[in-house]
Amino acid sequence: MDDDKVFKALADPNRRQLLDRLCDQNGQTLGQLCTSMDMKRQSVTQHLGLLEQANLISTHRRGREKLHFINPVPLYEVYARWIRKFEEGRLGLLHDLKQELERNGK
Amino acid sequence: MDDDKVFKALADPNRRQLLDRLCDQNGQTLGQLCTSMDMKRQSVTQHLGLLEQANLISTHRRGREKLHFINPVPLYEVYARWIRKFEEGRLGLLHDLKQELERNGK
DNA sequence: TTGACAGGCAGGTAAATGCCTGCATATATG
């Protein structure tokens, strides 16, 4: 997985909204997704392209339509490799901070 | 919490690296952090500024030094509000995809 | 076959981003 592409894809609120819409209803067409996005179809296409490059969605065509499906795996991997790491040290880190503040706040 | 600031802050590999360095050793000064970043001090300052605005780090001064501490809370909240949501629907989503592929792959 | 519909592709532009240089300020130390 390319961490960087995933993080960059998630950096834009419109792309997060697209994931949200797909979470509401998976397998939507480009046209359907466009109705909830305040921008031109071509722009939505670009956003979906970035999501697909980040492997956050997968697509396939049905006739003249293009269906979009969420792939939750990269999101979970971001959590596993990135967020959980800091979560584990959470108490320790807060302890360090507290100690430092006390040492200097006296 | 401002989701957008957190996601945008995490979008840059240098900022993620800074968080990593702080995870290795919490409470480092700007100067210390600079030694592991291949850019000028002023650039590092800007990155740290974004991390602080996203509430991912907190700082306080000790004399002429500025110490930086990780705040793991926003990371956990991103997970709780964002990633867990998709994780929950994971099996269902994969099931939808499989079904769709089979319907059209025949 | 022809018209309507769904989507792809190719620039163009304004704004945001990331990095830099140069200079200013504040603190520690001899």
Add this chain to the structure above:
DNA sequence: CATATATGCAGGCATTTACCTGCCTGTCAA
């Protein structure tokens, strides 16, 4: 006090990003 050290602040510049317009291709249905 004088100097070195740690950081702050301002502005410039190149790249990337996000959105747009305009046009082309492919599919369905009458």
